[in-house]
Amino acid sequence: MISFSDNQLTGPDSLRFLTDLTNCTKLTILAFGHNKFRGEIPASVGNLTNTLLLLLLGSNHIIGNIPPEIEKLNGLQVLAIYNNNISGEIPHGIDNNLNGTIPKEVFGLSSLSVSFDVARNSLTGPLPLEVGNMSQIVDVDLFDNRLTGEIPSTLSQCLMLLSLDMAGNIFEGSIPPSLRTLIGLQYLNLSRNRLSGQIPIYLENFTVLEALNLSFNSLEGEVLDPSLLSAEYTVGTGDGQISDADTVDLRKMLLT
Numbered sequence: 294m295i296s297f298s299d300n301q302l303t304g305p306d307s308l309r310f311l312t313d314l315t316n317c318t319k320l321t322i323l324a325f326g327h328n329k330f331r332g333e334i335p336a337s338v339g340n341l342t343n344t345l346l347l348l349l350l351g352s353n354h355i356i357g358n359i360p361p362e363i364e365k366l367n368g369l370q371v372l373a374i375y376n377n378n379i380s381g382e383i384p385h386g387i388d389n390n391l392n393g394t395i396p397k398e399v400f401g402l403s404s405l406s407v408s409f410d411v412a413r414n415s416l417t418g419p420l421p422l423e424v425g426n427m428s429q430i431v432d433v434d435l436f437d438n439r440l441t442g443e444i445p446s447t448l449s450q451c452l453m454l455l456s457l458d459m460a461g462n463i464f465e466g467s468i469p470p471s472l473r474t475l476i477g478l479q480y481l482n483l484s485r486n487r488l489s490g491q492i493p494i495y496l497e498n499f500t501v502l503e504a505l506n507l508s509f510n511s512l513e514g515e516v517l518d519p520s521l522l523s524a525e526y527t528v529g530t531g532d533g534q535i536s537d538a539d540t541v542d543l544r545k546m547l548l549t
């Protein structure tokens with residue numbers, strides 16, 4: 294692993310060092326987000342080792358296109374290029390094609406201090422417990438992957454979280470009681486999984502929640518009191534246990 298994120302590193306053509314890393318044949322993580330690197334990503338990035346899992350370049354001053362040579366990185370699971378001045382198209386070989394499991398080491402990187410977005414890929418396996426290490430994260434988007442296992446109780450440690458989207462996966466088990474700590478959530482989407490058990494009553498305390506989607510699961514029990522929430526609320530479960538799968542304004546919704 295090589296990480297020098299969250300510094301003030303800069304230079305007129307400061308990405309040339311990537312060429313010098315092509316001999317690092319066991320490199321798995323390369324993180325230099327949140328610096329002041331300038332210039333274009335060199336074509337030599339495609340010569341980095343296939344053991345590279347994470348390439349984190351977010352929040353710099355990078356310009357130009359993503360070189361098509363990056364498609365050669367067959368082992369790449371996460372590419373972060375947000376908050377730059379990159380233009381053009383994402384090479385076809387890496388567009389929505391991340392696969393494999395999410396390495397637990399990714400959650401120890403300071404460059405993921407705001408957002409973790411791996412939506413619409415083919416990631417598998419469980420969401421590591423280390424997700425709770427991202428104490429300052431505000432957005433977690435896992436939408437449309439193939440993630441399995443239970444929702445980690447450690448998500449409760451992400452107290453700054455505003456948006457959590459875990460829809461379109463294969464998560465199972467109940468919605469953890471520990472998530473009651475996430476009272477700052479504005480958006481929560483757990484739809485299209487295999488969740489079961491009761492809809493947590495503590496969701497009524499999420500007073501700033503604007504959208505809640507629990508549809509197409511196997512949840513049961515009473516639907517939350519609409520008078521206590523101001524969110525758009527999708528309650529359908531897809532198996533008939535809760536019959537209405539439409540999104541409605543809770544302030545207009547009468548339930549018995």
